[in-house]
Amino acid sequence: MTVPASMNALILKHDGLSDTRTGADVDTLAPYLEYGAMPVPRPGAGEVLIKVRMASVNPSDLYFVKGEYGQPRVKGAAAGFEGVGDVVDSKGLYAGYLKGKRVAFVGGTAGSGAWAEYIVASAATCVVIKSGMRDEDAAGHVVNPVTAWTMFDIVKQSGSKSFIFTAAFSQLGKLMAGLARDNGYQMIAVIRKQSQAAHLMQLGAAHVLVQSDPDFDSKLAGLCKTEKPRVLLDAVANQLSADIFTAMPSRARWVIYGKLDNEAPSIPETGQLIFMNKKIEGYWLAEWFRRASIIEKLKTLRAVQNRFISGAWKTEVVATVKLADALEELPKALKLGDGKVMIVP
Numbered sequence: 001m002t003v004p005a006s007m008n009a010l011i012l013k014h015d016g017l018s019d020t021r022t023g024a025d026v027d028t029l030a031p032y033l034e035y036g037a038m039p040v041p042r043p044g045a046g047e048v049l050i051k052v053r054m055a056s057v058n059p060s061d062l063y064f065v066k067g068e069y070g071q072p073r074v075k076g077a078a079a080g081f082e083g084v085g086d087v088v089d090s091k092g093l094y095a096g097y098l099k100g101k102r103v104a105f106v107g108g109t110a111g112s113g114a115w116a117e118y119i120v121a122s123a124a125t126c127v128v129i130k131s132g133m134r135d136e137d138a139a140g141h142v143v144n145p146v147t148a149w150t151m152f153d154i155v156k157q158s159g160s161k162s163f164i165f166t167a168a169f170s171q172l173g174k175l176m177a178g179l180a181r182d183n184g185y186q187m188i189a190v191i192r193k194q195s196q197a198a199h200l201m202q203l204g205a206a207h208v209l210v211q212s213d214p215d216f217d218s219k220l221a222g223l224c225k226t227e228k229p230r231v232l233l234d235a236v237a238n239q240l241s242a243d244i245f246t247a248m249p250s251r252a253r254w255v256i257y258g259k260l261d262n263e264a265p266s267i268p269e270t271g272q273l274i275f276m277n278k279k280i281e282g283y284w285l286a287e288w289f290r291r292a293s294i295i296e297k298l299k300t301l302r303a304v305q306n307r308f309i310s311g312a313w314k315t316e317v318v319a320t321v322k323l324a325d326a327l328e329e330l331p332k333a334l335k336l337g338d339g340k341v342m343i344v345p
Contacts (some may be wrong), residue, residue: 008039011035053139082143104142202334209223238260318336
């Protein structure tokens, strides 16, 4: 196909990081993004040019456009980390193999983003998508599903058949619930609304704790005693997270992979880190990709796709927004409910 010289995109208005810490909620994107035309990026060595079919919207995208993600923005570049599309140009041996194929990709921090008609991505971060997989599942194929799969390895290594998961009604939490059920593990899900509980248990959560429940602390203590969870997978990192970690048994690991709350937590019993051998650590998917062998990556990505194709996993999409309408419609779509929002060119 003939690649045009220009394309439409949601373009970053600022460089670098921001001093603000307002979180992932957005009422307007106007201070951070503008919709307009920009040159189509060209692939360098080991890179591919992808015609975007669909891009997902993750909390990390929103943190990034606001300058709060920890990775500096590039003014004038397109926003958006993750999506699915067709490779239309390439440079390099493996990149050449990808030409003409539908791929899931991750990009966005080096000047080319997914909230656009085209994106340049490293061929090494692209995953060829099987024909039986929907675009809706492929667009979010890498960040949430691979995170779920690889974090579940942390649970399996803990020696306990149970674990605690906060913000559990997220897309990632839903994937983890099914993974736990299918492997005989007990997921203790922490959620904000009682209305979310039944669906999460249907997806595979063994226990659900609602934050506003007056008996939350006693129910948590009971589950920590009977189930002995030793991993807390946490995207919130607030005082409730710290209190949950404090209530957990010896050798517990608090694994933080996000910061959805701006509150700075305190740990009242720091002696637990010494005398109960507890640990606090971070998890970043990019680090897993750097560390994992090619065989480990291929096995993981194949397993993830097979779960979607078999129906064991499904991306719950709450809204699909056109790129041209996203500045106005995306903030509203993000408030519709607990599901993924997608952007299409």
